[in-house]
Amino acid sequence: MDLQALESYATHHTTDHSEIIKELIKVSEGDLEHTDMLSGRIVGRLLSLLVKISGARRVLEVGTFAGYSALMMAEALPEDGELFTCEYNERYEDIARTFFEKSKAGSKVRLVMGKALETIPTISGSFDFVFLDADKINYPNYYAMILPRLQEGGILVIDNVFWSGEVLNPQSDKARAINELNKQIRDDDTVEQVMLPVRDGVTILRKK
Numbered sequence: 001m002d003l004q005a006l007e008s009y010a011t012h013h014t015t016d017h018s019e020i021i022k023e024l025i026k027v028s029e030g031d032l033e034h035t036d037m038l039s040g041r042i043v044g045r046l047l048s049l050l051v052k053i054s055g056a057r058r059v060l061e062v063g064t065f066a067g068y069s070a071l072m073m074a075e076a077l078p079e080d081g082e083l084f085t086c087e088y089n090e091r092y093e094d095i096a097r098t099f100f101e102k103s104k105a106g107s108k109v110r111l112v113m114g115k116a117l118e119t120i121p122t123i124s125g126s127f128d129f130v131f132l133d134a135d136k137i138n139y140p141n142y143y144a145m146i147l148p149r150l151q152e153g154g155i156l157v158i159d160n161v162f163w164s165g166e167v168l169n170p171q172s173d174k175a176r177a178i179n180e181l182n183k184q185i186r187d188d189d190t191v192e193q194v195m196l197p198v199r200d201g202v203t204i205l206r207k208k
């Protein structure tokens with residue numbers, strides 16, 4: 001089976017992006033390096049559908065980059081929904097802010113600049129949906145910080161849980177940190193989860 005061809009087939013049978021998000025992708029590809037950080041149509045649409053299906057109103061994202069996944073989720077939120085997205089790299093701030101301002105859904109987005117482990121505690125209240133997609137080395141620290149702030153029945157989505165397959169035999173600090181979190185979640189009976197072999201691995205968990 002040609003997995004790459006199947007992923008491309010799946011992408012082309014997944015609901016397409018809005019015009020503003022197509023523009024964001026185009027501008028990101030022109031202006032930024034590392035555009036593979038952008039989670040892409042399958043994960044983006046998965047997030048959008050999960051936000052809609054769960055009826056989430058208050059979302060936290062850790063790792064904004066150009067604002068792609070933030071806008072995918074913001075488009076799925078109700079009018080009075082709110083999404084906080086944390087980023088520390090000022091290089092990405094301009095492009096993200098430009099698209100949050102340009103897009104109708106962007107009025108629901110609050111961009112929080114600074115190291116996320118320091119800024120998350122400054123955001124008050126609880127969350128009913130969280131997308132974790134920032135520095136992998138801190139994944140276990142984010143989990144410890146976020147889980148108590150996730151409402152019962154709330155959803156946490158974690159990207160890159162395979163780390164290009166390195167979790168099978170973790171040699172780097174990042175792979176070890178991701179593997180540690182994967183084991184922690186497996187052994188945590190306060191949550192129920194599924195680890196999906198989608199793209200670089202995506203875990204979806206629900207707090208019981």
Ligand SMILES: C[S@@+](CC[C@H](N)C(=O)[O-])C[C@H]1O[C@@H](n2cnc3c(N)ncnc32)[C@H](O)[C@@H]1O
Binds near residue numbers: 116
């Ligand atoms: C994989 S990218 C996020 C991609 C985005 N979620 C998307 O799908 O479009 C990870 C982002 O996390 C940011 N980041 C890394 N460490 C961080 C930290 N300690 N605090 C805040 N942001 C951080 C990086 O600068 C990068 O923009």
